[in-house]
Amino acid sequence: MFDNPIVLYGLIFAAALLLVDTVLRMLTSFRKAKSQVSNRIETLRHTKGAENAYGELLKRRGMSGRDGEQTIGGWINKMIVQTGKEISQVRRVGYFIALCLLGYVVGLIFVTTTFPYTVLFAVFFGVVASILIIKFLRDRRIKAYTAQLAPALDIIVRSLSAGHPLGTSIALVSREMPDPIGSEFGILSDQLTFGSELEQAMLNMYDRVGAPELNMVTVSVSVQRGTGGNLAEILENLAQMIRDRLMVKAKIKAISAEGRITAWIMLLFPFGLYYMLKTIVPDYFDLVWESGYGGLIVGICLTLLFFGMIVIRRLVNFDY
Incomplete structure (x- = not known):
């Protein structure tokens, strides 16, 4: 039977398949068991008693106080607490600086090379990106x-x-x-x-x-x-x-899917069209900027785009 190479290859394939299936099942069960362990129970294992674990959990999430009356310092800190992430003050500042540096690079590439405006854009990008990331993590939790x-x-x-x-x-x-x-x-x-x-x-x-x-x-x-x-x-x-x-x-959410995707298309399409034309014909918008009204026109368009997004958002955001 083993003289037939097809049978031999088939047995090797079956053995390899069983080995891979066994390894994947072990890894999946390990990750599932680990993900189902409560963070509080894990803290109890590393602290002395439930009271210490309770205080440690609140401290790591940026909360403090006695008798359940935690002090949540401001709206941003409350949003961070509701994300469930254990982020210290130093890490928060570090993440914000990293987002500002990313905004500075984006500003140099896509907005302007003028230093003051690039710095303003970097700070604005860092603030907006931080709020959006926190909101995303909070909503997911x-x-x-x-x-x-x-x-x-x-x-x-x-x-x-x-x-x-x-x-x-x-x-x-x-x-x-x-x-x-x-x-x-x-x-x-x-x-x-x-x-x-x-x-x-x-x-x-x-x-x-x-x-x-x-x-x-x-x-x-x-x-x-x-x-x-x-x-x-x-x-x-x-x-x-x-x-x-x-x-x-x-x-x-299913009924309003068309309206929501329309809102995103309306938001992203002008920017995509601008950079597509800028790539194909680099000097296409030079007359607009040289006229002196380029910034005003772009500002008005962005404002109208912003209010249009708000209107569409109100149309597809139903109370239930």
Whole structure:
């Protein structure tokens, strides 16, 4: 049988395929297990006790204070906190300087070679790029948190139905769910353990996350503690409402896809057309700049383009 080279090559291919499949499965399972470990639990392994882990997590995320009342210094710092990234002040300054240097290079290549205007463009580029990157990271984390919120509420509902207290149900979420919701509910559990009120602790979690759905959960729990009622039933209804809300959001995103891509095309097309003509005919716009009104014309066009983007954004950004 092994005298036939086709059979021999087939066996070698099958053995190699099984080896590659085994290695990939091992790597995938390792990465999956590592990604599902809560950041809080990992911190607990390297610190002495839950209280130290709690303070260490808040410190690394740029937050401080006692009894859950963290001081979030300004809007930018709050946005950075809601990204979930552990960025020190030195690294923040370093990232901003790097973006300004990148803006300086972009300004020299595409805008102007005049030093003062290039520096202004570099600072403007650094500020805008920093805000956009922070907003992107924040929105991505809120999206991941919102997708995990309904299953987390289901865990709490099942735990409450089994007769466990609310604090134990919240701690169960921190152990069973991956980040970002695992660490956030872990901090919530630690705050309750240290004596914080549930309403204040949940408000602090909303400040750390910023998800609108979490605000509804916070308000519902606060009202329930004040007026009474079946908390498990309330949370179950909230979980279903969050799932329906996510479904409606996905439908709206699909319906408005054409309008959103049109907005991006309208934004990028003038710049693409300008640099295409500039590449094909380098002196095509020389008459515009030599007339003395080039800067004014470009400024007016950019202003109209900006307001057009706002109008299209308002048309395709639906409330739900």
